[in-house]
Amino acid sequence: xxxxxMPIIFVGxxxxxxxxxxxxxxxxxxxxxxxxxxxxxxxxxxxxxENERDKLTSKYNTFSQNDLDRLQKLLPDNIxxxxxxxxxxxxxxxxxxxxxxxxxxxxxQANATPAAATAQGGAxxxxxxxTDFNTLNMSFSVMGTYNNFLNxxxxxxxxxxxxxISSVTFSSATVDIKNNPTGIYKYDFKIKTxxxxx
Numbered sequence: 146x147x148x149x150x151m152p153i154i155f156v157g158x159x160x161x162x163x164x165x166x167x168x169x170x171x172x173x174x175x176x177x178x179x180x181x182x183x184x185x186x187x188x189x190x191x192x193x194x195e196n197e198r199d200k201l202t203s204k205y206n207t208f209s210q211n212d213l214d215r216l217q218k219l220l221p222d223n224i225x226x227x228x229x230x231x232x233x234x235x236x237x238x239x240x241x242x243x244x245x246x247x248x249x250x251x252x253x254q255a256n257a258t259p260a261a262a263t264a265q266g267g268a269x270x271x272x273x274x275x276t277d278f279n280t281l282n283m284s285f286s287v288m289g290t291y292n293n294f295l296n297x298x299x300x301x302x303x304x305x306x307x308x309x310i311s312s313v314t315f316s317s318a319t320v321d322i323k324n325n326p327t328g329i330y331k332y333d334f335k336i337k338t339x340x341x342x343x
Contacts, residue, residue, distance in 0.1 A: 222341045236300045240293035244285045284335045311335040
């Protein structure tokens with residue numbers, strides 16, 4: 146009788162041990178295998194990204210410093226509104242034009258309320274967020290003859306930095322247009338330029 150009971154007890158102990166110890170361990174091992182698979186996939190992705198980064202770095206290193214400087218000017222990686230104003234002033238200077246009424250608001254965050262600021266010389270700046278770049282809207286005024294206005298506009302559009310002229314309005318520099326023999330007018334520009342997100 147005992148000879149038959151003992152094997153039944155051992156089988157019962159084995160079954161109990163399986164459910165109490167072995168099955169939870171098996172479930173833990175299965176979960177670890179899933180984690181290991183996801184880690185291996187992430188590791189594979191990181192290696193692919195490293196390879197892509199190395200290719201891009203190698204391609205980047207083929208550019209000359211002069212070309213890199215030109216690219217930085219074409220599409221800068223920050224607002225740098227002071228440099229933008231100085232660039233436009235440099236374009237306007239040969240025509241005897243001076244930027245005026247500089248009031249600007251600048252904000253590099255997508256949904257933040259822009260903070261207002263005033264600077265001597267004149268320009269209004271605001272930023273709106275796009276996909277990989279931000280848009281900088283700027284307004285300013287200059288005074289000069291119509292021919293100088295045309296030349297300044299051409300130079301502004303052909304400048305290396307990307308600039309889109311949104312609108313231009315003009316008015317006589319004096320109260321009475323008939324009494325403006327010099328042909329000096331005030332031009333109010335609204336332009337749009339761009340800078341890369343960090």
